[in-house]
Amino acid sequence: MQRSGDESEPLVAWWWPWRWFGLACLAALPYLNAIRGGIVYDDRVVLNNPDVLGTRPLSELWSKDFWGHDMWTGGWTHMSYRPITVLSLRMDTWLGFGLPGYHVTNIIVHIIVAWLALMLCLELFPRHSRFSALCAACVFTAHPLHTEVGRSARVSWRRWPPFA
Amino acid sequence: MLWLWLLLWLLLWLPWCQVVANITGRAETLSAAFLLSSLLFYTRSFRAPSFAPGCAALVASVVAVVAAVLCKETALVAPALFGVTEVALRLRREPRGSSCGRGVDAAVGTGAVSPSEGQGQVDEQVDEGVDEQVGSVTSPLHTLLRTCWEALLCPRLCVMLTLGMAGLWTRVVVLSDG
Secondary structure, eight states: OOOSOTTTOHHHHTTGGGHHHHHHHHHHGGGGGGGGOOOOTTHHHHHTOHHHHTOSOGGGGGGBOTTSOBSSSSSOOOOOOOHHHHHHHHHHHHHTOHHHHHHHHHHHHHHHHHHHHHHHHHHHOTTSOHHHHHHHHHHHHHOGGGTOOOSSHHHHHHHSGGGO | OHHHHHHHHHHHOGGGGSOSSSGGGHHHHHHHHHHHHHHHHHHHHHHOSSHHHHHHHHHHHHHHHHHHHHHOGGGGGHHHHHHHHHHHHHHHHOTTSOSOOHHHHHHHHHTSSOHHHHHHHHHHHHHHHHHHTTTOOOOHHHHHHHHHHHHHHOHHHHHHHHHHHHHHHIIIIIIHHO
């Protein structure tokens, strides 16, 4: 894969070998104070889900919704079938780090997403400069829409951890 | 083109609606990770030097999409993202509006042909393509529309669109009836 601008981009040249580390820092730093965060909104319901707490057999996880209700028996259900997410939360419970453990895993997944975004930019646009790809990945990584669902962009900005 | 693609991505990226900060946001971040992985596999299948690795990459992409949907149902938007990606890949591969040169790309990718030789072959093939369209001037809009049409006819994208329709049907009919 041929990439242009390796030598012609002094802004990129010196820190390009550190791109993965730098992007991980950019992804993690805005959310570090979330590690001390408590339980808000849907967290309360989801963390009381027996499948997350591990008080129900693992085999039943695949027939329950995100809130722990049965999907197909005709009773009330949240209609959100997310077994892999529930499984990952159950793993966090099993690891036993408590609330900070859940938040740290979220940040780690966010870092992985940022890395994948950079890889995809480089894969899709090899003729563009590395600087463009890295800028795109940085915008994606630090975008406040990742923080929380918002009724408006202003709310979203206020909830971004650096401004919280 | 990079920015156009990013804009479309922003418009279509529904899993963005939540969160890193909240615990329940795990659904979005995990879904995003699988979705990006599937897009990476999809681009790998596009650039695969032969049929078998291309199929393997496509299967990996399908598996990743299914995992993304099992993390959060909004990942059903994936076929639209694949469509945008397919068009972007085709436009990247065909800078002069030609539909040829794919085999050469594959040969260069595997090292069978040096990049300079490969570019020469591409130029020859493009010239042939241009010769076939003597007298016609291809506008950027025409190229874009033609590329979109070709992308829609692409078996790889058809597989993904079919998968997306099946997922939507499962979501709307099967789960709702439950």
